[in-house]
Amino acid sequence: MMAxxxxxxxxxxxxWLFLPLSILFFCISSVRRALYKLGVLASDKPNAFIIIVGNITVGGNGKTPTVIAIAEHLMQKGYRCGVLSRGYGGSQTSFPHFVSAADEPSLVGDEPKLMQHRLSCPVVIDPKRARGAKFLVDAYQCDVIICDDGLQHYALERDFEIVVMDGRGLGNAKLLPMGPLRELPSRLKEVDVVLFNGQPNAALTIAEDKLATMVLEPNQWVNVNTGEKCATLPVIDDQVATAIAGIGDPNRFFITLSKMGISCDKTIAFPDHYAYQLKDIPKGMVLMTEKDAVKCSSFAHDNCWYLQVSGNISANIYQLIDNKLKLLQQQV
Structure with missing residues (x-):
C-alpha cells in the first residue's frame, strides 16, 4: 500500500494499469451521490449543527487536530459539542459506542482514543454516522457534532463542510486506485472551507473566502510510559535517538523535529494507523507522535516520548462557523 x-x-x-478500476470507482461513487441528492437513498440529520471535517484524498493530513481545535473553540463558546468518528482500525462491533478512558486503541481506533484523551466532550464511534450523531444528541444533548472524516458519508446531512489538505495536494489528481482522490477536484468548490495543514498548495486555486490555514504547534514532550511532561527533552550525552511515526505523512513529523533542532540517529516510517508491537520500539530514546503513543503506552519503555501538538487555525474558519451557527439559530 505504501508503494x-x-x-x-x-x-x-x-x-495507469488501474484505469478500469478508477472508471468503475467513478461510476459507482457518482451514482451513489446522485441517489442521495434525489432522495432515492435516505439521508438523515438529528437536531444538531453538523460539521464534517474530511478530505477528498485518502490518508491522514491533519483532520484530528482540526477536530480538536474546533471542538475546543465551540466549547469555549458554550456549545455542547460531541465528536463522531468511524473508529477506523478498531475491533469494536457494537455501535454506537461511547469512547471511555478505559477503552484500548485496538478496540476503538487510535484517533478516537487520542481525541477522547484530549477533549472533555463525548467521543462516539459508529460506521453509520447518522445513527452515531443521533446517539450524541439523545444521550448527551449535543447541539454541535463534529465528524472526524465522513465527507463522502452522504447518509448524514451536514451544515458545514471542511476539507483538510496538506502540502502533498492532490497527488497525481486521479481517482482511486490510480490516484489518491475519493472525489473529483471540483468537490472543493462545494465545501465551506479548504483548510491547509501548512502552506496552501500553489497548484490549487481556492477562493479566498473559503481558504484557511493551520500550523501544528508543539506544546510539550510527554513521557509515554510515566506521563511526565517537559518543555525540552531530557537529553543524555551520546544516547541514540530514534524517531518513529505511523501517520499519513511520517516525513512531516521528522521535519518538525528537525525544525525544533532535534537530531535523530534514525527515523522509521510506519503505515498510517499502524498497530505497534513491542518489537517495533527501539532501545534508547524514542520520539513519536501522540497518535503513535496511544498505541504504545502499554509496552513503551521509560525513554519513549511523544510530542503533543495543537492546531493553530486561522481565525476566519472560526468566524465562518460562528456566523453559520448564528444564522441557523435565527431561523429556528
Missing part, C-alpha cells in the same frame, strides 16, 4: 501511495505523489506511470 502505491508513493506512486500517486511521484507521478509514476504504472498507475
Amino acid at each position: 502505491l501511495q508513493h506512486a500517486w505523489y511521484e507521478n509514476k506511470k504504472w498507475v
